[in-house]
Amino acid sequence: xxEEPFAAGNSIIHRIDPRFRVAAATFYSFTVALCYEFQxxxxxxxxxxxxxxxxxxxxxxxxxxxxLVNVFILLFWIVLPLTYAGNTVYSLGPVHVYPAGIVFAAKxxxxxxxxxxxxxxxIATMTFATLGHSLSRLRIPEKLVFLLMITYRxxxxxxxxxxxxxxxxxxxxxxxxxxxxxxxxxxxxxGMLLIRASERADRVYNAMRCRGFKGKYYSLTDFQADTKxxxxxxxxxxxxxxxxxxxxxxxx
Amino acid sequence: xxxxxxxxxxxxxxxGAALAAAGTAVGLKQLxxxxxxxxGILSAAFFVASLIHVPLGPTSVHLILNGIVGLLLGWCAxxxxxxxxxxxxxxxxxxxxxxxxxxxxxxxxxAVVCYYLFxxxxxxxxxxxxxxxxxxxxxxxxFSAVIMGGALIFTEENFMEISLLVIISNLPVMIIEGFITTxxxxxxxxxxxxxxxx
Numbered sequence: 001x002x003e004e005p006f007a008a009g010n011s012i013i014h015r016i017d018p019r020f021r022v023a024a025a026t027f028y029s030f031t032v033a034l035c036y037e038f039q040x041x042x043x044x045x046x047x048x049x050x051x052x053x054x055x056x057x058x059x060x061x062x063x064x065x066x067x068l069v070n071v072f073i074l075l076f077w078i079v080l081p082l083t084y085a086g087n088t089v090y091s092l093g094p095v096h097v098y099p100a101g102i103v104f105a106a107k108x109x110x111x112x113x114x115x116x117x118x119x120x121x122x123i124a125t126m127t128f129a130t131l132g133h134s135l136s137r138l139r140i141p142e143k144l145v146f147l148l149m150i151t152y153r154x155x156x157x158x159x160x161x162x163x164x165x166x167x168x169x170x171x172x173x174x175x176x177x178x179x180x181x182x183x184x185x186x187x188x189x190x191g192m193l194l195i196r197a198s199e200r201a202d203r204v205y206n207a208m209r210c211r212g213f214k215g216k217y218y219s220l221t222d223f224q225a226d227t228k229x230x231x232x233x234x235x236x237x238x239x240x241x242x243x244x245x246x247x248x249x250x251x252x
Numbered sequence: 253x254x255x256x257x258x259x260x261x262x263x264x265x266x267x268g269a270a271l272a273a274a275g276t277a278v279g280l281k282q283l284x285x286x287x288x289x290x291x292g293i294l295s296a297a298f299f300v301a302s303l304i305h306v307p308l309g310p311t312s313v314h315l316i317l318n319g320i321v322g323l324l325l326g327w328c329a330x331x332x333x334x335x336x337x338x339x340x341x342x343x344x345x346x347x348x349x350x351x352x353x354x355x356x357x358x359x360x361x362x363a364v365v366c367y368y369l370f371x372x373x374x375x376x377x378x379x380x381x382x383x384x385x386x387x388x389x390x391x392x393x394x395f396s397a398v399i400m401g402g403a404l405i406f407t408e409e410n411f412m413e414i415s416l417l418v419i420i421s422n423l424p425v426m427i428i429e430g431f432i433t434t435x436x437x438x439x440x441x442x443x444x445x446x447x448x449x450x
Contacts, residue, residue: 002303002343026349033350034262065345072256076414083413101410111258119257119341119348128342143280143288148335150292151299155339158296176307183306183428187435190301190317194324194436195444197297201290208289215285 002155006124011056017229018126018134024236025122029115031240040246041110047239048117055121062120066113073112076105128152133221146217154200161196165189253316253396253422254355257348261407268354268403275330275360283328291325295332299339306428313425319385319392319433322363323371324447329363330356354403362395374437374448381441382434389433390426397422 013021032044052062084101091097123131132152136145169185176182260268283291298321305312321329334356340346347355366388373384401415440447 004343029257029349030265033258033260033265069256069345072254075417076259079414079417080410084410104408104410108259112256113258115257115348115350116345119345123349124342124345128339131342141280143283143285144276144331144335146285146288147283147292147295147331148338150289151295151332151335152339154293154296155299158293158300162300176312178307178309180431183431184435186304186306186315187432188439190304190315190320190432191436191439191443193297193301194294194320194440194447197293198290198444198447201293204293205286205289213285 002159004124004127005061006055006057006120007127009056009125011054011125012228013051013055013121013232014125015228016232017223017225018130019137019223020225020229020233021122021126022131022134022138024233025118028118028122028236028240031244032111032114032118035111035243035247036107037247037250038107038110039250040243041107041114043246044114044243045110045117047243048114048121051121052117055125057120057125062117065120066116069112069116070109073105073109076108077102080105130221133219134223136217136219137223142217145219149217154197157200158193158197162189162193165192253358253393253400254347255351255358255400255403257351259407260351260354260403264403264406265350265354268351268357270353271361272330272334272353272356275327275357275364276334279327279330279332282326283331287328291328291332292335294324295335298332299336302336306432308424308428313428315432316359316393316396316425316429317432318359318363318396319366319389319429320436321360322365322367322392323374323385323388323433323437325363326367326371327364329367330360333360333363358396358399358403361399362392365395366392374441378438381437385434385437386430388437390430392433393422393426393429394419397426 032041035041035044052059080101081097081099082095082101084098084104090099126134129149129152132145132149135148136142166189169189174182174185176186298317302315302317305314318329318333321332325332334352337347337352337355337359341348341352369391370384370388373380374388375381397419401419404411404415404418437448
């Protein structure tokens with residue numbers, strides 16, 4: 001159910017210092033999010049595609065992920081052409097179609113996919129543990145990083161607890177339906193999950209205290225900023241500034 | 253409940269990020285190191301629970317549960333939800349880096365508001381608890397949908413219809429969340445009252 005399918009690999013991107021990847025992805029994503037013209041957006045889409053190819057992740061899985069996200073975007077393709085007030089109107093009986101809406105929906109689609117592809121190729125290519133370590137090196141508050149790591153650590157444990165509870169209700173003949181009884185059962189499953197999580201939390205905390213927990217989280221990972229990481233971050237920054245320049249030039 | 257990447261405008265994304273940062277700062281301040289392990293494990297439980305698909309007629313909906321998050325965690329809902337969204341971005345690519353802030357606000361702000369509005373009534377007798385818990389579950393999702401709709405309208409006036417659609421289509425989720433929150437809170441009150449009466 002929960003997995004990190006892109007984290008394993010040995011491509012060029014996998015070998016770049018994670019801190020640089022996080023910083024580059026953040027800068028690039030926010031820049032693309034601010035673009036509104038077709039030319040920079042299409043350039044960004046091309047750059048993102050290249051980065052996915054460079055990261056050597058399974059393209060089939062990438063398409064699957066993107067398809068799921070595009071289902072939400074589909075809503076804009078249906079609603080915007082019918083409601084987006086613009087100049088030209090094609091009327092098909094009582095239904096008015098606004099070309100401006102279609103243009104806007106297309107821009108949203110390109111932008112969304114470009115941003116997500118960079119998320120997949122730069123950040124989903126590291127394990128969550130690595131992400132946590134690099135965030136703590138990037139001066140994200142320690143408490144937040146600690147919370148992140150604990151949550152990640154226990155998601156899989158809690159998921160097993162959840163499957164245990166689900167098995168037991170299935171053995172007792174539970175079939176999910178749209179009834180109050182079903183909702184009550186799900187509520188009790190969630191309640192039980194929370195109680196088990198809370199009891200586990202007490203045990204974990206006691207164990208931490210026994211081992212001398214002093215209220216500080218230490219990250220021992222050592223990151224090496226080598227030449228290729230600097231080259232990578234320079235190229236990404238250059239490309240990002242290029243996209244920004246295109247947006248400014250074509251924005252009339 | 254997510255807003256996808258690439259839809260919202262720069263000012264909306266940035267104000268979302270600023271609000272989320274402020275809320276997270278308050279939450280982290282209240283969260284001392286003795287309680288981080290507890291909050292993290294509860295946050296993991298909410299993450300797993302939010303993957304549950306509950307049947308609704310021929311389809312199914314997944315739960316948001318920010319009402320219960322608010323009642324159990326208070327201001328710590330901000331860091332907990334931020335962490336959960338980051339995990340979702342990495343595991344499933346639902347939402348990414350630029351929408352992290354606004355999506356945190358969409359889910360965590362209603363959780364904190366509902367915590368202040370309804371948690372005083374949860375400790376009372378059962379009938380009051382039932383009404384308060386239902387309202388908490390219902391309005392938490394309602395406020396989330398309203399913030400999401402607001403973010404869309406501030407981006408582009410022509411998103412009016414989409415925003416209304418978002419709010420209306422979440423109506424069944426609000427009703428279901430109300431029931432789930434009620435039953436869950438009654439269950440916790442009976443089985444482990446210490447979880448609620450912090």
